[in-house]
Amino acid sequence: MSYAELLCASNFSFQRGASHPYELVERAKELGYAALAITDECSLAGIVRAHDAAKDAGVKLIIGSQFRFPAGERVVLLAPNHAAYTELCEFITQARRASKKGSYAISRKAFASALKHCIGLCMPAASIDEEVVCWFARLALARHYLAFTHGLAQDSERRLEILRKLGTASGLPLVAVGDVHYHQRERRPVHDVLTAIRLATTVDQIGRAAFPNGERHLRPLATLRKLYPRELLAATLDIALECSFSLDTLHYEYPEELVPAGVSALQHLRKLTLEGAARRWPAGVPVEVRAQIDKELALIAVLRYEHYFLTVEDVVRFARSKNILCQGRGSAANSAVCYCLGVTAVDPARVSMLFERFVSKERAEPPDIDIDFEHERREEVIQYVYNKYGRHRTALAATVICYRRRMAVRDVGKALGLSLEVVDALSQALQWFDGDAQLPEEFVKLGFDPRTRMARHLVALVKQIVGFPRHLSQHVGGFVISQHSLSTLVPVENAAMADRTVIQWDKNDLESLGLLKVDCLALGMLTAIRRALDLVSLFRGRTFKMEDIPDADPATYDMLCRGESVGVFQVESRAQMSMLPRLKPRCYYDLVIQVAIIRPGPIQGGMVHPYLRRRQGEEKVEYPSTALERVLKRTYGVPLFQEQVMEIAIVAAGFTPGEADMVRRSMAAWQRRGGLEQFRDKLLQGMLDRGYTPQFANQIYQQILGFGSYGFPESHAASFALLAYTSSWLRCHEPAAFVAGLLNSWPMGFYAPAQLVNDARRNGVSFRPVDVQTSDWYCTLEPDAAGVPVVRVGLCMITGLVQQEGRAIVMARAHGLFASVDDLAHRATLTRRSLDALARGGALNALAGHRRAAHWQAFGVERLPGALAGTSAQEPVLMLPQATEAEEIAADYAGLGLSLGRHPLALLRSRFDRLHVHRAADLAQLKSGRRVRVAGIVTHRQRPETASGVIFMSLEDETGISNLIVWPRIQTTQRAALFGARLIIVEGELQSASNVTHVIAEKIRDYTAWLGRLPTQSRDFH
Amino acid sequence: MLWLCVVSPVQEKHALKALASWAGQFSSCVCLDAERRLLWLEIGSSLRYFGGLDVLLKKVAAGLHALTLKATIGVAPTPEAAALLARQPQTLPVLQLDHLRQALAALPLNELAMLPAAIAGLQASGLTSVGELLALPRDALARRWGLQATDYLQRLLGERADPRKPYRAPQTYYRRFDFAEPVQTVEGLLFPLRRILYELQGYLRGRDAALQALNVAFRHHDHADTVLTLRTTDPQRDALRLFALLREKLERTQLPGAVTQIRLGVERFVALRDTQLHLWDESERHDASWSDLLDKLRARLGDQAVRRLGLRDDHRPEKAWCVESGAAAADLPPAFPDRPLWLLPPRPIERLPKLLGRPERIEAGWWNGEDSSRDYYIAQTAEGSRWWLYREAATARWFLQGIWA
Structure with a gap:
């Protein structure tokens, strides 16, 4: 007799289940179970993964969930059909929504709700309460069973007797369940550790909260036959037979209200597309574009994606109507249809991309469009979506937060009874770049012996728990919208943010089931661009929009070729900056490549240098085959984009498009749990069979590995490149508006305000100080004597000033300038806090004379009640001494985050000269290979995963930025200065080639003390 | 002023x-x-x-x-x-x-x-x-x-008066000293003791008084306090002299464990030159409560001599109870599993008596190297008594662990 397991928790019953869904499914298959139910606690979060694994393994999966009452009894609900599944989703949703994030609330009353299609199993508590069974028997369910687990416990046999009697009395049949918590016996320690974590105690203290033995695993049929009476096993099969529901039959409908009555969705989409085309090509739509549109619409019709495109169009239209800048990206975004709908500005004629490459018939893969919005206004879009479709039809996708090494070490260490200090030290010691081999070494450093039992347990348990789901969080912006209430499709629960709900499935789950989501993401650069454009419009007195920026501007590309890109979207990082002079972008498509090339995929695959050599004509452009020439022509025969690599798998290794897509999606999972070998063999063999060299095949394999987790597709790069170009053009031709736009949108990007301002000043932009008499809330442009725009620093830059009060100052000023600090305080009704912030930021300097006087006067503001307000006595003017230049600069940085005075290092220059320290700007003129000393404030520390442990540092002095390379050898000997110092002098070898200059650090000296009280900030390891 | x-x-x-x-x-x-x-x-x-x-x-x-x-x-x-x-x-x-x-x-x-x-x-x-x-x-x-x-x-x-309330030293002297970490050695105690005695000396000088008896109590983490009473025939207030006396006494005392706190108290004072002998009032004895009795028994017989039975939260029968000498057992939910009253240290047996029913499996202890997996059975001996046996999974050997009366 076979068996179906009907009560089984996966690790999506957080801190209770100790096996992944796929492990349970695969084990059930091995043991020859007739079916396996995954019944996580009030959750279907792991069910899609189980579903995928069950399909792969050919195991029958039953969908269910279990619910625990405080007294210990549990009710298991199984979904035999679609109606029951819908009931179950609604039931879980109610229980979850009635409680705070991460927990659920059930009551007996809740079970009175519609569950009449579900099969119910009653699992009484440790001491069996007859009353519970009676209550359960009266529930309106399709079927009722009393569940019995033979756990080889002391009371197992007696329990069976009692349940039998109760069954007879209440008329309920008994069914065998394993109450499974892990797939095999060996997971008992993991489960004990999870129990200890859940109860916030240690494993040697959990006592009888742990299971008495390891029997809660999937046991062999032979064992079960010995333990359970035959009719109890037979009952499992009866139930399994009745369960026919599969997630594959889920029917998902897109909201219909977007289509006006009387027309089909396709007709409507066609109408909108053609209207858009007429706007894009006022002189008439080119023939080939017309043909492309028809082709795309035909494909959309076949795949029935009309509603998806209409939804995206609707969101974008809303944003545009509110003057919110937005841009789509992703596989389907770069289509003629999306260009016409205004979703992207990537003219399909400009990019040699074909729509079919992104949406294809063979792959049943949903189109993927991410829409970026101005980060400060995305909330308006989200509220629009919620209001338009209603909260019950809209929810965010979930993100499953999994145990990473650091958290695993912390939790497991605590559960094993290690002291908090040791656990903290251990998890601190594990920098994010440490590999698997690191743990035992760290033990030795902390005085542990890796051979001890404790160490071995820790290592083994951490290894198993890493990757376990820990809790659900909300996706950054992936909305799922449906025609019907979402909770009939998938359980919905509360998110941490008020008024936000998330479904229990994540992005991969949705993809797996072919459900569509619209990603509404926040992008700071869009805010910055919109503000810069507004500033230009205002200053020039005519509307200036993104479309007005001319294409292919040589001066813009010249600037990028010099590696000047501070503030520019996507290419402002230090690695990008040193790539720019080598790649020398001259056109839009070069920027697409520039955006995509500094990524793990191309770097790990060793593609960067071959590409550069071929581009510069130093190497012959060759194609491995004529078939691949078509795929690789646009990148000189070197694969750089995710799409190219996938296409190689198809063209050169004989994968089907579906298989290739599967590879992309499964890569991360394979790297985690194995499965890569099979794929590798298939790829290499396929390529060898088609006559490619093993070397090339291996390169492609490496690159696919790199793309696994950090894939960067051309379709995204194409959209990003547009913003990179837009921001570059602004930086080149409207530098004042550009830097003001960035400052007004900060925090964003790679650089702190002080660095942005210093860079802009080096490029000739003038700034005027923040001043309550002239500054607006945001930075603005003012003309200088020659009519050139200069930046007036806005009140928004002042540390600690509330926006509301800042705006009150501007409003009050409309009635005339302020006569005194007192006058300002009264007319703008400022709090003491704000006055203090204004004084600190230097915004009262003009009014009071200087910063110290400003402080004195700000403190002197009296708040007299009622009629006395504003009548406070005049004080005699007090002569206070002015601060020194160094004090002023330090105060600027503290109160404003930037200074318009000299760079702090300019003040120290004479001291540096005595130490023979070079200026950053001088390095480019020096001979490569000579020894140099440079000094600077540390602005960045980075350790790319692709750079084998090298740390890149950036130093800023009054002339510019110098770049350091720190090899691991230096890192160990000079750790303190490297990681702790804010001002350093570095000695090392100068290396310069093709306009890129580095210093290979040899000696690093900490001179932080010379900064005095000057605050600085460095962006480390982001 | x-x-x-x-x-x-x-x-x-x-x-x-x-x-x-x-x-x-x-x-x-x-x-x-x-x-x-x-x-x-x-x-x-x-x-x-x-x-x-x-x-x-x-x-x-x-x-x-x-x-x-x-x-x-x-x-x-x-x-x-x-x-x-x-x-x-x-x-x-x-x-x-x-x-x-x-x-x-x-x-x-x-x-x-x-x-x-x-x-x-x-x-x-x-x-x-x-x-x-x-x-x-x-x-x-x-x-x-x-x-x-x-x-x-x-x-x-000084442009305005600044009156302050003087501190009044209490009529009896009491001083507490808490250690951040429990102190294991007598040397570790001497250091704070000396300081406390210097403080006391200052206090005595301020009152122009002396003492003839002082109490020192040492608090322990898991034992009753150790209390020493120092008596001098002559009134004393010299810190070094008192320290020498106390040190001598302390070195002759066996402390039951690490010390977490020192408390020193003086209740009566005499004028320094008052040589009248004050006999300690022996009748001032506290009620001998149960814990006092335990303390005294412990003090006299040694700590290990006084013990009681307690429960522990563990699936393993031999770990589910304990003999303890310290504080009261933790509050455990009473569980009454069907277990023999008479537990033995497991002893191997050669001949298996007749086994009754299905096993009870108990597995635990992996975390401290005592991982065991045992199947417990009830067995009927030829003599008619019932034994509690187990089979150790790792070795497949049988042990007797309990007997029903």
Whole structure:
């Protein structure tokens, strides 16, 4: 007799289940179970993964969930059909929504709700309460069973007797369940550790909260036959037979209200597309574009994606109507249809991309469009979506937060009874770049012996728990919208943010089931661009929009070729900056490549240098085959984009498009749990069979590995490149508006305000100080004597000033300038806090004379009640001494985050000269290979995963930025200065080639003390 | 009036009070501000008694040194000025009110007893020294930081009286000392004991009294207190002498465990020259409660001699109970599994009696290397008694662990 397991928790019953869904499914298959139910606690979060694994393994999966009452009894609900599944989703949703994030609330009353299609199993508590069974028997369910687990416990046999009697009395049949918590016996320690974590105690203290033995695993049929009476096993099969529901039959409908009555969705989409085309090509739509549109619409019709495109169009239209800048990206975004709908500005004629490459018939893969919005206004879009479709039809996708090494070490260490200090030290010691081999070494450093039992347990348990789901969080912006209430499709629960709900499935789950989501993401650069454009419009007195920026501007590309890109979207990082002079972008498509090339995929695959050599004509452009020439022509025969690599798998290794897509999606999972070998063999063999060299095949394999987790597709790069170009053009031709736009949108990007301002000043932009008499809330442009725009620093830059009060100052000023600090305080009704912030930021300097006087006067503001307000006595003017230049600069940085005075290092220059320290700007003129000393404030520390442990540092002095390379050898000997110092002098070898200059650090000296009280900030390891 | 201010390095209230009691030997007017960790001694009236300021300062310094306290002191005609001086690294005493303004002028603002916001505000306005502050118009200061700021400055300069409530030492002496970490060795106890005895000496001098008996109790983490009573035939108040006696006694005492706290108490005092012998009243005995009895039994018979049975939260039968000598057992939910009353240390058996029913499987202990997996059975022997047996999974060997009566 076979068996179906009907009560089984996966690790999506957080801190209770100790096996992944796929492990349970695969084990059930091995043991020859007739079916396996995954019944996580009030959750279907792991069910899609189980579903995928069950399909792969050919195991029958039953969908269910279990619910625990405080007294210990549990009710298991199984979904035999679609109606029951819908009931179950609604039931879980109610229980979850009635409680705070991460927990659920059930009551007996809740079970009175519609569950009449579900099969119910009653699992009484440790001491069996007859009353519970009676209550359960009266529930309106399709079927009722009393569940019995033979756990080889002391009371197992007696329990069976009692349940039998109760069954007879209440008329309920008994069914065998394993109450499974892990797939095999060996997971008992993991489960004990999870129990200890859940109860916030240690494993040697959990006592009888742990299971008495390891029997809660999937046991062999032979064992079960010995333990359970035959009719109890037979009952499992009866139930399994009745369960026919599969997630594959889920029917998902897109909201219909977007289509006006009387027309089909396709007709409507066609109408909108053609209207858009007429706007894009006022002189008439080119023939080939017309043909492309028809082709795309035909494909959309076949795949029935009309509603998806209409939804995206609707969101974008809303944003545009509110003057919110937005841009789509992703596989389907770069289509003629999306260009016409205004979703992207990537003219399909400009990019040699074909729509079919992104949406294809063979792959049943949903189109993927991410829409970026101005980060400060995305909330308006989200509220629009919620209001338009209603909260019950809209929810965010979930993100499953999994145990990473650091958290695993912390939790497991605590559960094993290690002291908090040791656990903290251990998890601190594990920098994010440490590999698997690191743990035992760290033990030795902390005085542990890796051979001890404790160490071995820790290592083994951490290894198993890493990757376990820990809790659900909300996706950054992936909305799922449906025609019907979402909770009939998938359980919905509360998110941490008020008024936000998330479904229990994540992005991969949705993809797996072919459900569509619209990603509404926040992008700071869009805010910055919109503000810069507004500033230009205002200053020039005519509307200036993104479309007005001319294409292919040589001066813009010249600037990028010099590696000047501070503030520019996507290419402002230090690695990008040193790539720019080598790649020398001259056109839009070069920027697409520039955006995509500094990524793990191309770097790990060793593609960067071959590409550069071929581009510069130093190497012959060759194609491995004529078939691949078509795929690789646009990148000189070197694969750089995710799409190219996938296409190689198809063209050169004989994968089907579906298989290739599967590879992309499964890569991360394979790297985690194995499965890569099979794929590798298939790829290499396929390529060898088609006559490619093993070397090339291996390169492609490496690159696919790199793309696994950090894939960067051309379709995204194409959209990003547009913003990179837009921001570059602004930086080149409207530098004042550009830097003001960035400052007004900060925090964003790679650089702190002080660095942005210093860079802009080096490029000739003038700034005027923040001043309550002239500054607006945001930075603005003012003309200088020659009519050139200069930046007036806005009140928004002042540390600690509330926006509301800042705006009150501007409003009050409309009635005339302020006569005194007192006058300002009264007319703008400022709090003491704000006055203090204004004084600190230097915004009262003009009014009071200087910063110290400003402080004195700000403190002197009296708040007299009622009629006395504003009548406070005049004080005699007090002569206070002015601060020194160094004090002023330090105060600027503290109160404003930037200074318009000299760079702090300019003040120290004479001291540096005595130490023979070079200026950053001088390095480019020096001979490569000579020894140099440079000094600077540390602005960045980075350790790319692709750079084998090298740390890149950036130093800023009054002339510019110098770049350091720190090899691991230096890192160990000079750790303190490297990681702790804010001002350093570095000695090392100068290396310069093709306009890129580095210093290979040899000696690093900490001179932080010379900064005095000057605050600085460095962006480390982001 | 002349004030000597001590900035106490210790913070706990009872330690500060002990210090104030100690200071009673130098002044009949000692004031205490526990929040600011300050102790003031009015020394104007006792200067002559001690033979001048230099001598007094030396004595105070020596006394503090004996207490192993690194305290800084300041001397000035007003309490606040003395406090301000005491907060500086090194300052000369200021004896006359007229000199005060000048003496304070160069001091930084940081240690003024004004609100931190006020000090920060003054500094932000470019002021650095007390002199600059005192030069400001008072009404401007009051406008910004309230009357409490100007009131403070008036008290600082003696422009306004600054009455304080003197500290009254208690009639009986009691001193507690808590260790941050339990102390294992007698040496570790001697150090604080000596300090406490020096404090006591100061207190006795201030009261002009002596003692003939003192109690010292040592608290332990998991044992009853160890209590020592020291009696002297002659009235004593010399710290070193008392220390020698106590040390001798302590070295003859067996402490049951690490010490977490010392408590020292003196209830009766005698005049130093009063040689009348006071017999300890033997009838003053406490009710012998159960715990007192246990304590006494333990003290007499040794700790290991007194034990009781307790429950432990564990699936494994041999770990589910324990013999304990310490505090009461944790509150465990009573579980009454069907287990034999008579548990034996597991002993291997060769011949298996007849097994009844299905096994009970118990697996636990992987975390401390005692991982075991056992199948327990009930067995019927030929003699008719019922045994509780188990089979160890790893070795497949059988053991007897219990017998039903």
